[in-house]
Amino acid sequence: MLEATEEVLRRHGPVKATVVDVARALGVSHGTVYRHFRTKAALREAVTRRWLDRACGELARIADAGGDPEERLRQWLRALFEAKRRKAGEDPELFATYTVLAGENGAVVGAHLAELTGQLTRIVRAGAAGGAFTVADPAGAARAVFHATARFHHPCHAGEWERAGVEEELAAVVDLLARGLRG
Template identity: 70%
Template structure:
């Protein structure tokens, strides 16, 4: 076993796959390209990911999980649920906008990959709705929000704010007035939830 293959980890493969995708795009990036960039045989990569589709799914999940992880801290905070809801929605909008604006080539690549994704996107959405549900439940427990169905309410909030986090709206995120539109919608949502 070569020293390179001894240190081959799933995380290292995913990081390298992301770089290969950035360089070649999803149509031309292959497992052989990833293996070459790692200095290992493609069989070494296949020992971690059984198929090219599994590798692409894992790199997509990793990309989406970064957003969920960043927002989890807001959910865990012990403070006013209205402020947490506002901060969570702001955090989601900012995270998605950064992904679209900071690395447009990789964002375009991930748009293709999320379209191919089996479970990564639905799991990501379920995780985000679960985070929102915890914030709504905290608001109900504090007497701040009035709802009998925290999960249904969280799902409705998630879908109502889609213009500010669904990647299909990415072109709108830099247009004039988007900040005002976002603030108006968040105010409406928070007022609608108040007890």
């Protein structure tokens, strides 16, 4: 059902897509869709959550991999950037749709951001525990790293992600942040 909703959103956009369109794509009545999702908003929320969660698995594996925390931090930030850039570049219409849906679903976005900063916190905490980073507040440092790199993962910057030199700019920001975390 969520895949069909994605396809309907891709075809019609978030303004024109309806539950009836989703039902038609599935070959069922709109009542069937409503049995699974009480409202159109609930369906859109589920699709948004699914879309945001897709990148979290790979990022969680990096966060929890063990090994050098600084290298994990670098890998995690590169993977986040690449995941967001891939989403924006491979299917720009759907990316634009999800940007609209994310704006409608603040609680889903908030949970997603909490998951991402939680992953970063695990990396920074491991670095602090092992002496690689000298931070008193790993969660605060993780939030600062996340916000400092927003240009490379926040959808409002998607237009910049294909620009020549953007990978080098990310690397320079991450180098600066890593030096700061080392103290």
